[in-house]
Amino acid sequence: MTExxxxxxxxxxxxxxxxxxxxxxxxxxxxxLICHVGFVADGSAFVIPTIHARVGDTLYFxxxxxxxxxxxxxxxxxxxxxxxxxxxxxxxxxxxHHSMHYRSAMVFGTARFVDSPEERMIALxxxxxxxxxxxxxxxxxxxxxxxxxxxxxxxxxxxxxxxISENDVGDEPEDYDLPIWxxxxxxxxxxxxxxxxxxxxxxxxxxxxxxxxxxEVAE
Amino acid sequence: MTExxxxxxxxxxxxxxxxxxxxxxxxxxxxxLICHVGFVADGSAFVIPTIHARVGDTLYFxxxxxxxxxxxxxxxxxxxxxxxxxxxxxxxxxxxHHSMHYRSAMVFGTARFVDSPEERMIALxxxxxxxxxxxxxxxxxxxxxxxxxxxxxxxxxxxxxxxISENDVGDEPEDYDLPIWxxxxxxxxxxxxxxxxxxxxxxxxxxxxxxxxxxEVAE
Numbered sequence: 001m002t003e004x005x006x007x008x009x010x011x012x013x014x015x016x017x018x019x020x021x022x023x024x025x026x027x028x029x030x031x032x033l034i035c036h037v038g039f040v041a042d043g044s045a046f047v048i049p050t051i052h053a054r055v056g057d058t059l060y061f062x063x064x065x066x067x068x069x070x071x072x073x074x075x076x077x078x079x080x081x082x083x084x085x086x087x088x089x090x091x092x093x094x095x096x097h098h099s100m101h102y103r104s105a106m107v108f109g110t111a112r113f114v115d116s117p118e119e120r121m122i123a124l125x126x127x128x129x130x131x132x133x134x135x136x137x138x139x140x141x142x143x144x145x146x147x148x149x150x151x152x153x154x155x156x157x158x159x160x161x162x163x164i165s166e167n168d169v170g171d172e173p174e175d176y177d178l179p180i181w182x183x184x185x186x187x188x189x190x191x192x193x194x195x196x197x198x199x200x201x202x203x204x205x206x207x208x209x210x211x212x213x214x215x216e217v218a219e
Numbered sequence: 220m221t222e223x224x225x226x227x228x229x230x231x232x233x234x235x236x237x238x239x240x241x242x243x244x245x246x247x248x249x250x251x252l253i254c255h256v257g258f259v260a261d262g263s264a265f266v267i268p269t270i271h272a273r274v275g276d277t278l279y280f281x282x283x284x285x286x287x288x289x290x291x292x293x294x295x296x297x298x299x300x301x302x303x304x305x306x307x308x309x310x311x312x313x314x315x316h317h318s319m320h321y322r323s324a325m326v327f328g329t330a331r332f333v334d335s336p337e338e339r340m341i342a343l344x345x346x347x348x349x350x351x352x353x354x355x356x357x358x359x360x361x362x363x364x365x366x367x368x369x370x371x372x373x374x375x376x377x378x379x380x381x382x383i384s385e386n387d388v389g390d391e392p393e394d395y396d397l398p399i400w401x402x403x404x405x406x407x408x409x410x411x412x413x414x415x416x417x418x419x420x421x422x423x424x425x426x427x428x429x430x431x432x433x434x435e436v437a438e
Contacts, residue, residue, distance in 0.1 A: 008261065012285055012286060012290075013282065013283050014285075033308070033319070033406075034303065034319065036266050038257040038265065040259065041227075042227065044297070044327060045257040046299055046325075047255050047256070047266055047301040047325065048301070049323050051319060068231040071231075080266045082267070084268040089432075091358075095343065095359065095365075096362075096368075096369070098354070100270060102268065106265075106267075108263060124314065131308050135317070138400075139310075139317070140312055140394060142313070142314050143315075146313070149315075168416065171416075179423050180423065180426075181357075181419060181423050181426045181429070182415070183425075185411070185413045185414075185432065185433065186411035186412070187252075187410055187411070188408070188411065189305065189408055190406065190408075193405070194402050194403070194404045195402050197388040197401040199401070200400060200401060201398050204399065204400050206400055207400045209310075
């Protein structure tokens with residue numbers, strides 16, 4: 001898709017960076033470990049960081065029933081969900097052309113309370129596996145009381161846009177003669193050495209989900 | 220400060236993670252390379268990633284006059300600004316106790332158009348130096364037309380809260396006997412090797428601002 005689905009998803013500034021392809025939106029949400037949810041409560045806009053998972057056409061969120069965000073979402077609020085990946089700093093010869101490399105995706109949607117036990121389990125599994133694929137089957141599943149103590153909400157991916165900034169340094173032609181270094185400093189969210197909990201039983205090593213995560217990203 | 224300044228900044232969920240100290244809010248905004256701005260336009264909430272800089276009690280933002288966000292902020296909109304630093308993944312023995320280490324700060328405020336040339340220059344310098352301290356004095360300053368083509372807005376840091384999640388794995392007592400690995404995987408936004416622009420003049424090396432950034436964070 002090369003056109004936005006609705007007017008509010010039309011990127012206003014730097015339209016050459018706009019992407020209206022669903023696959024790109026999915027990729028950004030799948031790679032991002034957290035997103036930010038915007039909603040209005042008592043007349044104020046809130047912007048809350050949270051973990052998420054995508055399953056097909058749906059973004060899932062979970063947490064405590066005491067969460068303001070989930071309380072609002074449970075009631076079917078309109079929300080905006082933005083995921084952003086910061087890929088680099090662009091240092092130009094001119095102050096004016098400094099910028100960032102990033103990929104961001106925004107979804108507008110009406111939140112929905114997930115009460116079906118089957119869908120709840122799909123959502124919780126996807127959220128647990130979002131950062132560490134395979135972790136769900138390594139860890140102890142939720143007990144009945146833990147399951148009851150977890151609120152799950154969904155937002156459909158129907159109205160969306162993405163923006164990708166990945167260009168080379170874009171200085172003014174006359175600035176190329178200046179003896180000023182320009183370039184891009186790549187940025188990646190990098191895992192460090194896993195820190196085992198001090199209560200781990202003897203002989204229990206780092207599991208495959210964590211090994212894959214550390215290896216895939218750090219290597 | 221151990222109490223929120225207003226009711227909307229009171230953390231609802233996991234209140235032991237709440238911080239209402241101004242220094243903590245400042246530290247989070249100073250370390251974060253980007254933040255997310257939430258605002259309402261035409262009845263919809265938007266959540267937009269952007270770079271920022273803090274100078275004293277003020278957050279500054281800049282960009283093109285064509286930006287929807289800046290257009291709304293210029294008119295004095297109420298906005299919410301959230302900065303989030305993702306510090307780690309907490310893998311617990313139980314699915315239920317999986318979580319993230321993070322630090323986030325949220326500021327509610329009324330945006331203000333910055334038209335004073337002196338304040339504009341302070342803001343642009345701070346924004347340029349936010350990611351790469353010292354970069355302002357290495358690069359070519361804004362020309363008159365570049366200056367005119369840049370919109371600068373400010374948000375006062377008056378109403379704010381922060382949330383810090385940094386605890387060890389918090390499993391249920393009975394789960395400590397399970398042969399399941401638990402631990403924390405630290406995460407850091409890490410700079411890679413700077414990629415020089417292909418038009419850089421011969422003999423122009425990596426400048427101090429970039430060296431410091433790469434060294435400070437990667438070492």
